[in-house]
Amino acid sequence: MEEKPFWVALQQTPGLGARRVLQLVKYFGGARAAWEAPEGELLTLEGLGKGAVSLLNWRRQVHPEKIMVSLAAAGIGVITIEEEVYPPELKRIYDPPPVLYWRGSRLPGEGFKIAIVGTRRATAYGLKVAEELAAGLAEAGVGVVSGLARGIDAAAHRGAIKGGGLTWGILGCGVDIVYPREHRELYRQVMEHGAIISEFPPGTPPDAGHFPARNRIISGLTAGTVVVEAAARSGALITADLALEQNRDVFAVPGPITSRYSQGPHDLIKQGAKLVSGVADILEEYEPRSLWSLPREETRASVTLNAIEEKVLAVLEATPSHLDVIMAATGLPAGELNTALIMLEMKQLIRRLPGGFYVRC
Structure with missing residues (x-):
């Protein structure tokens, strides 16, 4: 069984809280492992306190897979912090929510x-x-x-x-x-x-x-x-x-x-x-300011790019894209991608924005 149902079951445990859920998953090496942890180990785990009793009581009452079936029937989506679609900017805060519930047409990780x-x-x-x-x-x-x-x-x-x-x-x-x-x-x-x-x-x-x-x-x-x-x-x-x-x-x-x-x-x-x-x-804090007197096509033709830089530039637009999205779209290793981004910025074809976002000039 995939990890997601156990993330949701842990997150819904009364009185456990987001930080403890993340601590449990980290300690046991996964959401399922945390959910199925031996009773004795949970009760003696430092810092868990009453949360251990709450978790033990909760897992006697619910089945993780049934929770997911209920959510799907209600048209409610779930994103866990370990998934690629989880908003990267939210993942970087001090206490990110381990689970997000959503209803709509666009994932919260999309766009600037x-x-x-x-x-x-x-x-x-x-x-x-x-x-x-x-x-x-x-x-x-x-x-x-x-x-x-x-x-x-x-x-x-x-x-x-x-x-x-x-x-x-x-x-x-x-x-x-x-x-x-x-x-x-x-x-x-x-x-x-x-x-x-x-x-x-x-x-x-x-x-x-x-x-x-x-x-x-x-x-x-x-x-x-x-x-x-x-x-x-x-x-x-x-x-x-x-x-x-x-x-x-x-x-x-x-x-x-x-x-x-x-x-x-x-x-x-x-x-x-x-x-x-x-x-x-x-x-003006985020949008690129034009540094060219020539139209983009003329300027672009005057700059020499290698194959990797061409690949990266092709996925960038005027709308900011996060580093994680660029990496997923290009399939490039982190080192090659960072080198290409630096070179494209030096050639004034892209601009780096706060928070790991990049935009095409």
């Missing part, structure tokens, strides 16, 4: 993404700005990630859809639960233009304690986080703090000084976040 977050009690100004920024990013080929909450999040998703792009909604509940309820149609649209994602098992209700964990996925999936409106203490600022901890970029949109929802972005700007007055302020 930016998060847009903010208050649920957004002003008309904030809603307009969030939607316009998201639409601009989408038109430029950048995916938009947010939390499907009321206010700024909803405006960001709608803007991405309006711009004809991809968008992913990260939930603090199961992917089978529409929260808030009035977002049922938006939920459906996000599924059509991306996916609904959660680390919480289906059926998990929304809970205040879930949202900080949800926020680390929003920031962890993306190259940067844009805060549009947020009070001095808000979930959006937690997401911004997590982005900084994850070595991601933070952007902030200024607002009227008379609005309490401008305080969060203004404080971020004082602390070094980049001020955003339009989508160009975001894109």
Whole structure:
């Protein structure tokens, strides 16, 4: 039996938690080995504590393969951290979720993404700005990630859809639960233009304690986080703090000084976040700037490439691609690929972006 059912069964163990799941799998050398570990060894394993009792009780109640059958019947996909389709940028954070549940049309690991977050009690100004920024990013080929909450999040998703792009909604509940309820149609649209994602098992209700964990996925999936409106203490600022901890970029949109929802972005700007007055302020951090006076075809003809460089350049586009995706597409060993990328960058045919992304000039 493949490992995936055991990853899911471990992840769904009440009280075990993401970090302990990863520790168990590492200690026993695999998810199945951890699930089937001898009782005595689990009970004496240092640091597991009550988690051992929870796991022993849970594995008496459930069968991993039946869990997978139930998920498939509900139309819910599963991605585990050991799979190639797991988002590479998320895998690099301090505490990545071992399992992601998703419903939609596009895997969360696809493409270059930016998060847009903010208050649920957004002003008309904030809603307009969030939607316009998201639409601009989408038109430029950048995916938009947010939390499907009321206010700024909803405006960001709608803007991405309006711009004809991809968008992913990260939930603090199961992917089978529409929260808030009035977002049922938006939920459906996000599924059509991306996916609904959660680390919480289906059926998990929304809970205040879930949202900080949800926020680390929003920031962890993306190259940067844009805060549009947020009070001095808000979930959006937690997401911004997590982005900084994850070595991601933070952007902030200024607002009227008379609005309490401008305080969060203004404080971020004082602390070094980049001020955003339009989508160009975001894109210029990542998009290649033209270094040529000649058209691309003329410039390209003047540069000599070897066979490996030709192969790498052929898979790169104006939309950023991650190193792992390039490696999979070319089939090249890591050493040869890195050498080719360095040479292509020196020849000014590609540009390296933060987070292991590359883009064709």
